[in-house]
Amino acid sequence: MKTNYDVAIIGGGIIGCAIAYELCKLGINDIVVFEKSYISSGSTGRCGAGVRQQWGLKLNALLAKKSVEIFENLSDELGMDIEFRQGGYLVLAHNEKQVEQFEKNIALQNSLGIPSRFVDHREAKEICPPINTESFIAATYCPTDGHANPFLTNFAYANAAERLGAEIRKYTEVIDIIVENGAVKGVMLKNGEKIYAPVVVNAAGPWSKEVAKMAGVDIPTYPERHQILVTEPLERMFDTMVISFQIGIYLQQVPHGSFVMGIGEKEEPSHNYRSSWQFLEFITGELLNILPVMSQVRIVRQWAGSYNRTPDAAPILGEHPKVKGFFQAVGFSGHGFMIGPMTARTIAQLIAGEEPEIDISPLSVERFERGELVVEPSVVG
Ligand SMILES: Cc1cc2nc3c(=O)[nH]c(=O)nc-3n(C[C@H](O)[C@H](O)[C@H](O)COP(=O)(O)OP(=O)(O)OC[C@H]3O[C@@H](n4cnc5c(N)ncnc54)[C@H](O)[C@@H]3O)c2cc1C
Structure with missing residues (x-):
């Protein structure tokens, strides 16, 4: 087995x-x-x-916009259909404070070339015919938002990377991670093998804290259970994703016809992947207010995954300041x-020593020590 890599x-x-x-x-x-x-066994x-x-x-909007540009050609680029569909996202506002925030969001998004806009109840109903317009006071819509198949996307990236070597x-x-004189040297595998590399990337999702600890550093991430469900397939009702930050709910009808939906719940940090009936009760209560038509729909399956959280809900990106060659994503x-x-x-551009297309330095782990949190106002709880 090969033991040295870049x-x-x-x-x-x-x-x-x-x-x-x-x-x-x-x-x-x-x-x-x-x-x-x-592959794809974790959050993905x-x-x-x-x-x-x-x-x-701005940073989140830019990363998302540039990612959409990549997603739009990704099936061709990676040689596998990742089922990327741009049916838009309808974001519901339930009070005036949210409307004010969304006005700021839309101004920012439009300044970056993101074609989002406010829609009234009538247009919201055209985009999502079964929606209960009494459940929100205003909404924003971006037609180029969408969704993809997470497994296929993950497999497509993995296969393409393998084809390239x-x-x-x-x-x-x-x-374990081997660190000498403040620089990373490689990793130790469970079977005792040592693999040497001058660059090690922590892309361990919910286990990122444990992995950082292997290199002797503490990062403020933690895992948090989030549950999600899928319904029986139905005739196509709408193409948009519907989301409410206040309720924490999101739902979409995937190409197969099933609805996939989740809702944010208050959870203790843990690697708990068990499903609960409380989730079903909670989500159906909120769902029926937004989409009463769903009352007759059968749920096929529910499961749980993990958000890898930070104190400001923004990722930690870049080389760790205390361990040379140890990158966080x-x-x-x-x-x-x-x-x-x-x-x-x-x-990848940072690792290659290139000037990155987007300056992600505000997302360095040092922001927590400096007290410069990157607080995003528009996230699912
Ligand atoms: C219910 C739910 C709904 C979500 N919905 C959305 C959404 O709609 N849109 C969106 O953008 N995001 C969503 N997310 C978040 C999204 O899933 C994650 O942010 C994303 O998948 C993170 O990818 P990752 O590669 O960092 O982590 P993961 O996919 O978790 O990959 C990390 C991998 O590291 C492996 N690993 C860990 N430790 C080790 C080790 N020591 N050695 C070897 N391997 C290790 C794990 O097995 C895992 O496969 C959702 C998450 C959940 C749970």
Whole structure:
């Protein structure tokens, strides 16, 4: 087995595999991805895979917009249909304070070329015919938002990276990171193997804190359970994703006809992946107010995944200031899928020593010590 690489990536979710692919494209293909389970076994394969550009912070909006540009051609680029559909996102406002925030958001998004706008009840009903217009006072809509199939996207990145020379080692757990004189030297695997690489990337999703600890550093991330469900397939009702930050709910009808939906709940930090009946009770109560038509629909399955949280709900990106060569691409909360493509490209550019297309330095881990949090006003709780 080969023991020396230019880059070792820990985590075979969308972030790890997309970074591997983007590195290969930059000519750095002596790389290995370690995944302790199967590809997409973490948050990626459990997520809603919604892709929205309607953000309140410039950096998030930019990462999302650039990611959409990548998503639009990704099936062709990676040689696999990732089922990316741009049916838009309808974002509901329930009070005047939210409307004021959305006015600011729309101004920012439009200044970046994101075609979002306010829609009235009539237009909201045209976009989403079964919606109960009494459940919100205003809404914004961006027609180029959408969703993709998270498994296919993850597999497509992994396969493309492999074709370009990256090695992906599944069912291979990293249990330690070798650090000497403040610089990363490689990783230790569960089977005792040592793998040497001057660059190690933490793309371990919900396990990012444990992985950072292996390199002797503490990062303020934690896992938080989020549940989600899928209904029986139905005739197509609408193409848009519907979302409410206040209620924390999001729902969409996927190409197959099923509805996929989730809702934010207050949870203690944990790696709990168990499903609960309380989730079903909570989400159906809120759902029926927004979409009364769903009362007769059967739920087929529910499951749980994990958000990798940070104190400001923004990711931690870039080289760790205390460990040379140890890069973080973690803490994506509920939006790592949608900003994954551009984030991965930017991290790859940083590793390659290139000027990144987007300045992600505000998302460095040092912001927490400096008290410069990047608080995003428009996230699902
Ligand atoms: C219910 C739910 C709904 C969501 N909905 C959306 C959405 O609509 N849109 C959106 O953009 N985002 C959404 N998200 C968030 C999104 O899923 C994540 O932000 C994103 O998938 C993060 O990708 P990742 O590659 O960082 O993490 P993961 O996909 O979790 O990948 C990390 C991988 O690292 C591996 N790993 C960890 N430790 C080790 C180790 N020591 N050795 C080897 N391998 C290791 C894990 O097995 C895992 O496969 C949702 C999340 C959940 C839970």
